[in-house]
Ligand SMILES: O=C(O)C(=O)C[C@H](O)C(=O)CO
């Protein structure tokens with residue numbers, strides 16, 4: 001298990017960032033490497049984010065050594081989205097099978113986590129978001145068919161997409177984690193239109209199901225001072241509460257969004273008119 005640390009940044013700092021500095025503060029690459037679990041601990045609302053891809057053997061983790069608790073989830077909850085082939089997550093002996101686009105919620109107190117793929121040729125890709133939790137909530141597998149789907153956008157404006165809520169009060173309870181997956185309709189390229197801010201929650205995106213040669217042009221920053229990140233398949237982007245988050249792809253893609261903060265009100269957002277962006 002590897003653990004990087006990101007400290008985040010304030011908008012006034014980002015004004016002076018060059019490309020490399022911006023990428024190292026907000027972009028997480030190499031989440032999915034064979035037979036490893038790779039985590040990043042962020043100081044942005046203490047979101048812990050990671051990827052694991054078991055190919056030829058199981059991938060296990062659970063120790064809290066890196067974060068000062070007996071176990072990684074002694075004081076945290078976690079969402080695990082499978083972005084690849086079918087795989088299994090065993091938690092303290094309880095086994096859950098995740099097909100593509102299924103999400104597993106793990107409540108506070110989980111100890112030993114063991115991940116495996118049904119086939120090394122089409123490995124599972126487990127993407128994880130974890131945040132501090134104040135209560136014990138039972139683990140729960142949320143199948144894709146059990147998620148709450150919301151159709152958004154308009155094909156004529158190249159932003160038609162289906163947003164699926166998984167870890168959300170209307171689907172399955174959690175303390176402060178929200179998690180879902182958005183799929184773009186064929187021919188649509190823009191996500192999160194119109195853009196928005198949510199002062200009371202941070203967010204992270206993980207872009208996936210992209211061809212190796214494609215890229216997402218992810219826009220971030222204060223509306224009046226935007227910056228961009230060029231993002232490849234499997235990369236994740238951190239979006240502090242002060243930043244917009246939206247993007248356009250050069251080819252088909254989907255993304256996992258995860259949020260935490262003061263509340264779980266998905267609609268507690270302030271839309272930003274496109275005319276305000278600079
Ligand atoms: O395409 C979208 O719109 C999204 O998926 C938006 C994210 O869910 C989001 O930004 C939630 O605040």
Ligand SMILES: [Zn+2]
Pocket residue numbers: 196198203245
């Ligand atoms: Zn958002």
